[in-house]
Amino acid sequence: MKRITRFLGGLNKGLTRLYLFIIALCVVLVVVGIVWTCNGVKNTSLSLGVNEKIDCTPNIVDRMRAIGQWEFLTVTDEELIDTVRKGFFSDDELVRIYYGKLRLGIDLSDCSEDWIKQKDDTIYVTIPEIRLLDQNFIDEARTKSFFESGKWSNADRQAMYDRARERMIWRCMNPENKKVARENAIEQVQKMLAPIASPKAVKVE
């Protein structure tokens, strides 16, 4: 009986030591784990990002041609165009700033065959009517987006471009600007052709 009691006592002591060992091991593992995690968290930095790279295909030349446009007045214009769509709870708005350069002058292909004619000692030069040399003059790629709320389609943007173009023509192709361009045309053509015509006089009209 004594032997059994001694055996059980020894076993109990052994088990207690084993438990203590396991507990100590767990504590050490937990401490190491906490230290490792804390260290890892310190070195952790995550961020959500997007690729900002923009690719362009090579230039495709659609048409190349020789022209003869003599430009006498350049009108640089900026227009603020906005569009509003009424909604049920709120209104959507898109505001853009368009940049354009309107070139006023004469197209040499518009000149009549006898636009330069000689009479006695004077050479008469008749220049055609001043006109807008190119119907496309907006630099749309330079447009600034000023304000946007809501969703806007490509058709909406096209409509805004058309309105910007219409407004620039309305504002810049006024009789006053055409007059300035014509006056400059007469002055510049006179200046360019006088040394060629010398000693004859040049009269531009």
Place this chain on the structure above:
Amino acid sequence: MNDKKRKIGAFLGIIALLLVVFLAGRCVAFSSDSKTEEKVDSVSGPTLLMQLQRCSRLNTAEVKLHKIITHDDELKLSGSLMGKELSVNIPAGRRKVAIPLYATVKASIDLGKVTDDDIVREGDKITVFLPEPDIEITETHIDHEGVKQYVALTRRNFSDEELQKYELEGRKSIEASLGSLGLENMARESAARQLVPIVQAFGFKDTDITITFRKNEKNNTILRRLE
């Protein structure tokens, strides 16, 4: 107790009435607006800047070109986790856009720089010295109908500002390639073709007219002789 219930009922009733009035008002406003969904401004809206510049430029060559600007925008989780580098594409986080950009490029001779000294006459012969042609983008436009976009469910649409940024990059790319278009020679030859008939009209023979180009205003070296 009944009095309290009555008060609550009256309060809720007032709120419901106000809500009905508000919604009716919005409906009336909406129905009147739906006829003209988009408010179109008059042509006489505000202008920011208008600048006039007198000049004398002979545009002699023109090229029309286009390119497609593309942007592939994938949402990515990147950084370091527990000291290890990480880069993971987020599923269904992709956006793509393709924008067709059209441009017109012109080459022009600045005739305002031509002085009396640049027109030299020797007997029956005449020589006109011209400055070198300048090349610039005169207009750009987007084919809005041709713009294609793909936006994943988890992402927001491309904003107007983002699209403008891409378009500006496309313009810069065209600007950088202006020199490789080969427009200068065409511009010089075209200038000669435009000016020779004008000089001929003053009584000079075709064979007596020389159009030459100076490298710059100070350097009078003849670079090219066109007859």
